[in-house]
Amino acid sequence: MPAHAHPPTAAERQAERRRRILRAGTQLACRGGYEAVQMREVAESSQVALGTLYRYFPSKVHLLVAMMQDQLERMHGTLQRKPPAGEGPAERVTQTLMGAFQALQREPRLAEAMVRALTFADRSVSQEVDQVTRLTTAIILDAMGGPEPAPAQLSAVRVVAHTWHSALIAWLSGRASIAQVRTDVATACRLLEPQG
Amino acid sequence: MPAHAHPPTAAERQAERRRRILRAGTQLACRGGYEAVQMREVAESSQVALGTLYRYFPSKVHLLVAMMQDQLERMHGTLQRKPPAGEGPAERVTQTLMGAFQALQREPRLAEAMVRALTFADRSVSQEVDQVTRLTTAIILDAMGGPEPAPAQLSAVRVVAHTWHSALIAWLSGRASIAQVRTDVATACRLLEPQG
DNA sequence: ATCAAGTCTGAAACTTGTTCTAGATTAGCG
DNA sequence: CGCTAATCTAGAACAAGTTTCAGACTTGAT
Structure with a gap:
């Protein structure tokens, strides 16, 4: 701890609690996916009372969607530092999404937990889901x-996003191969070409 | 009941039970969506013991996915009797899907229940979800x-299906307008054109 | 007809997400 | 400092999906 350590303010401790909760949720999700993220366990593992956990995240879905926001923000930052090098927009987007896909493959259970929460979310989470979108x-x-x-391009972008999410779910549920995911993402990305 | 009524066989009574369960689930879903389909209520409403309900449908998600299968089969039959009249494949598919969309709009809570179950389903339901696909x-x-x-067309078809499901969810969650759904479906359908 | 296997029922029990309560702690402020 | 409001904690309580169990009823084969 640094020498100039000042006693942490309330806001700092709250931010710290929030980080601990997100980390605990992520670890549990990595181990056992959606069902392994149990609110009591998250609370215990992040050293926070159950009521406090629910003050920070009003439901399990809110928590998991926040985890996804976190991951996406990190990913967005990484991508901005090294943008994809490809021929046209379609190829660059395909590359980027398949890169993201590979990143998710490294923690498939975490991906499963986050994506299932995202699509299961009801209206009470629409603001957070919108942020992810x-x-x-x-x-x-x-x-x-x-x-x-x-x-007109925006609609194409939405179709690509739809396809990516949906293909991801199909892969996570064991209903689609990686090759199929790649094919479908690439197909959707054709809509992004200037003449498309 | 017909004059030639014979005492129903076991198989007939089982089929009858299954129908009753599906109907009860559908009615509850029409009223209050996903959360209103409560297994105890479905059991009571279809005059079947809870254990029996779980013998027929091993989980709530299984039940809702079966309801969706039922609806889709009905819709498929209807569509085969009066196929869409449009210029090219893209227009015909857009018409068909937007027609299906309008049908779903008449019972939005039922649609919400079925679609949420479909995307929330885990591996234990993959066979049934595959059938819906x-x-x-x-x-x-x-x-x-x-x-x-x-x-190559099959991938395009999958992209259209992905887009339809995903856009449907966005609409049901209040995150997309009907116009946006139509636009996105039409955009995805452009991939179906011969030169696409 | 009778026995074994499978099915249905009613009810209790268990699990996990969510809510509630009472008290302790803390923060901000006059 | 001393007060008030907000926050945190521990734990009970509640809700709905799921499992289990004992007993009654069918069914099908011998």
Whole structure:
């Protein structure tokens, strides 16, 4: 601990608690996926009372969606530092998404937990889910690299995002192969080409 | 009851029970969506013991996915009797899917319940979910009307299905407008055009 | 007809997400 | 400092999905 350590303020301790909770949730998810993220365990593991956990995240789905936000923000930062090098927008986006896919493959149970929460979320989580959608869109737009996205392009971007999420779920449920995911993502990305 | 009524066989009574359960689940879902389909209520409402309900459908998700299968089969039959009249494959598929969408709009809570179950389903339901996927694919292929689907076309069909499901969820969660759903479905359907 | 196997029922028990309560601790403020 | 409001904790309580169990009823084969 640094020499200039000052007693942490309330806000700092709260931020620290939030981080601990997210980390505990992530660890549990890595081990056993969605069902292994049990609120009592998260609370105990992050050294926080159950009531406090529910003050920070009003439901299990809120927690898991927040975890996904976290991951996406990290990923977005990484991608901005080293943008994809590809021929056209379609290839760059395909590369980016398949890179993200590989990252998720390293912790498939974590991915399963987050994605299932995301699609299971009801209206009470729509704001947070929307934020995830915006992040995904931002990542795709960054990968495209174009100047302004025409409104028609935006629909194509949404189709790509839809496809990515859906293909991810199909893979996580064992209903689609990695090759199929790649094929489908690439197919959807064809819509991003200028003449498309 | 008909004059030639014979005492129903065991198999008939079982089929009857299954129908009663599906109907009860559907009614509850129409009223209050996913959360209103409570297994105890379904059991009581279909005059079946809770244990029996679980013998027929090993989980709530299984039940809801079976309800969706039922709906899709009905829809497929209807569509085969009056196929869509449109210019190209893209337009016909768009028409068909937006027609299905309008049908779902009439019972939005039922749609919400079924679709949420579908995307929340884990590996233990993958067989049933796969059947739903196949039905969706069959509906799209029928609407296209073409002779043989080239393997490249199959990926496009999957992208359309992905987009439809995903857009449906976004609409049900209040995160997308009907216009946006139509736009996105139409965009994805562009991949079905011969030159696409 | 009778026995074994499978099925249905009613009810209790168990699990896990969520809510509630009472008291302790802390933060901000006059 | 001393007060008030907010926060945190421990734990009980509640809700709904799921499992289990004992007993009654069918069914099918011998």
